[in-house]
Amino acid sequence: MKKFLLAIAAVMGIGLGASAQTTVTASQLQQAIGKAVVIDGYTFDLEKNNGSTAPAFNSSTSAIRLYAKGSIKIAGTKLTKIEFTLATDAYFRYTEFTPSVGAVQTQNPAVDKDNHDTSIVWEGDATEVTFTVGDKATLGTDGADKAGQIRFESVTIYGEGGQQGGGDDPIEPTGSKFTKATSLETGKYVFVVDNKIGLPIAANYSYGRLNLNVDANVEGNDLYTDEANALNLTVENGKVTIEDATRYYGMDETHLTTFQCFDAINSGCYFSYEFVDGALKLTNDLTGCIVCKSGTYANVAPAQAPDDYTLPVVYKLAQSGIEAVAAEAADAPVVYYNLQGQRVAAPEAGLYIRVQGNKADKVVIR
Helix, strand or coil: CHHHHHHHHHHHHHHHHHCCEEEEEHHHHHHHECCCEEECCEEEEEECCCCCCCCEEECCCCEEEEECCCEEEEEEEEEEEEEEEECCCCCCCCCCEEECCCEECCCCCCCECCECCCEEEEEEEEEEEEEEECCECCCCCCCCCCECEEEEEEEEEEEECCCCCCCCCCCCCCCEEEEECCCCCCEEEEEEECCEEECCCCCCCCEECEEEEEECEEECCEEEECHHHCEEEEEECCEEEEECCCCEEECCCCCCCCEEEECCCCHHHCEEEEEECCEEEEEECCCCCEEEEECCCCEEEEECCCCCEECCEEEEECCCHHHHHHHHHHHCCEEEECCCCCEECCCCCEEEEEEECCEEEEEEEC
């Protein structure tokens, strides 16, 4: 009887797993533009394909924009229903959203900004589905001769992600390892507030904030995430500069609530720093603004004398074992020996053995 009840429980568990509901925001999906990324157990990949414009995150509407011929691929152990919540301006260049398998519920032509679809719902039974944007805005208000777009704020998936682990087996952390920093040195860091990671500014924007929508996978003093979520901090002469893969984050005297992105370093790119109760306080030298989460805003950005703010905790990319040994060897003192194995404090002209850390070389001093 006990085995029978356990079997029923297992079947019920499977049924419940199949109907699990997961919502992923557009801000989270930024990291999946141009590459496959696992978020909350599901794999996402947003691609340009043969279109002329790459997918992008629009900060003013907090929405993903997929352009003509672009696509989003979603994969998991089992997918039964997917709902895209459309952005408030989705009606403008609205078009067909064609799935590779299953079917989308009827999409209706937009009449105006107050009369249009608010969601796109797909139903099927698959482990992977790719949605492709129509070439022309055949359902939008801007005219069927315009290029099509799909603009959405979030995706809700019903099914099983398949990346969370199961049973009694421990869940292995994914991504690169970052360690909580209590001092600052040059390296790659992620910014965390309220257990959310501040994402780098999208490459197609010249200004912005670090949006806090990706959950921080923290274990003790360690955090695991994709290196693409990190920023490069360079510490020199008591100042810090912030960079993503191609640009410096700084400020000008006009915009006091956003980072400005610069191709070259300038006077607005330098920050003073200190640690306050384990969090990092960065103060811009040009404006005096501090980098923080201000009030209820879901981002990390400069703010001028905010009344209510939270400083970010930063985690530094941990060195691999090989990198750590190499760094230790590079910092080790240099010692010289003659060919008889005797240590030489002040070598003169001749042939010697130079030892630094665990590395030894024959060198000629002239």
